[in-house]
Amino acid sequence: MIYEPPDLDSFQKPSLSVVRALTLPLRLYFPTKSFGLEHIKPHGRYLFVGNHTIYGGLDWPLLIAEVYEKTGLFLRSLADHAHFEVPLWRLYVHRLGVVHGTRKNCTYLMERNEPILVYPGGTREICKRKGEEYRLTWKKRTGFVEMAILHRYAIVPFASVGPDHAYTILWDANDILQSWIGRWLTRTGVVSEYLRGGDVIPPISRGVAFTPCPRPEPFYFSFARPISTAAFRGKLPSAQKVWTFRERVAQAIYKEIERMLAYREQDADRGLVRRWLSEI
Numbered sequence: 208m209i210y211e212p213p214d215l216d217s218f219q220k221p222s223l224s225v226v227r228a229l230t231l232p233l234r235l236y237f238p239t240k241s242f243g244l245e246h247i248k249p250h251g252r253y254l255f256v257g258n259h260t261i262y263g264g265l266d267w268p269l270l271i272a273e274v275y276e277k278t279g280l281f282l283r284s285l286a287d288h289a290h291f292e293v294p295l296w297r298l299y300v301h302r303l304g305v306v307h308g309t310r311k312n313c314t315y316l317m318e319r320n321e322p323i324l325v326y327p328g329g330t331r332e333i334c335k336r337k338g339e340e341y342r343l344t345w346k347k348r349t350g351f352v353e354m355a356i357l358h359r360y361a362i363v364p365f366a367s368v369g370p371d372h373a374y375t376i377l378w379d380a381n382d383i384l385q386s387w388i389g390r391w392l393t394r395t396g397v398v399s400e401y402l403r404g405g406d407v408i409p410p411i412s413r414g415v416a417f418t419p420c421p422r423p424e425p426f427y428f429s430f431a432r433p434i435s436t437a438a439f440r441g442k443l444p445s446a447q448k449v450w451t452f453r454e455r456v457a458q459a460i461y462k463e464i465e466r467m468l469a470y471r472e473q474d475a476d477r478g479l480v481r482r483w484l485s486e487i
């Protein structure tokens with residue numbers, strides 16, 4: 208039976224104290240720093256667009272809490288339907304404002320001027336391959352730009368740095384597909400029918416030492432200045448102009464990633480223990 212999340216009309220925005228309580232374990236384990244939120248207006252119409260990190264479940268709750276506390280904006284997240292198929296987890300993500308990532312739901316939220324969080328890389332970007340740390344995997348997707356233009360939303364590019372350091376990938380989707388199990392799954396059609404050609408095969412990783420426990424890395428969020436879509440006046444331009452705008456957003460994210468990676472190396476607050484754990 209497919210789980211249907213509560214109707215969007217019935218959602219009640221949680222208080223900041225509730226959000227802080229829901230994210231407390233993460234905040235204790237992953238200390239968080241944010242930069243650039245002074246550019247965000249409390250009542251702006253924003254689509255926050257950033258890089259998805261490995262496994263995709265560690266940083267977005269902290270980002271929501273950080274933005275809520277610093278700006279008063281409670282971000283509604285567009286997510287893969289798979290989040291709503293996991294018992295308990297689906298209740299958690301719903302409480303934090305997550306909805307199915309469809310154009311219909313995005314339109315609903317934008318018509319009500321809700322600030323929105325989206326990761327265009329989706330599941331493929333969290334199922335990282337070796338060497339894809341802090342890399343965008345957006346393929347040909349431009350839908351987020353089109354929605355922002357049509358609804359006159361400004362796009363806020365942001366970077367999330369830290370989570371991809373919490374794990375070391377041992378075997379990625381390529382390794383798994385080349386194994387006897389992967390070859391068997393390919394022959395039986397499972398890979399093409401259920402695993403999106405291998406895009407949704409998560410990597411097998413290790414965290415602290417050789418355990419699945421993630422390293423207690425500090426998380427760094429950096430927000431670029433909002434990029435206005437006002438010049439388009441709510442009308443879609445040519446496909447080429449949409450693509451150019453998309454690439455502008457991507458480059459802004461990469462710039463923030465580079466800044467945070469450099470900051471991380473010099474951050475004295477990381478402490479000796481966290482630095483040591485990040486190396487084992």
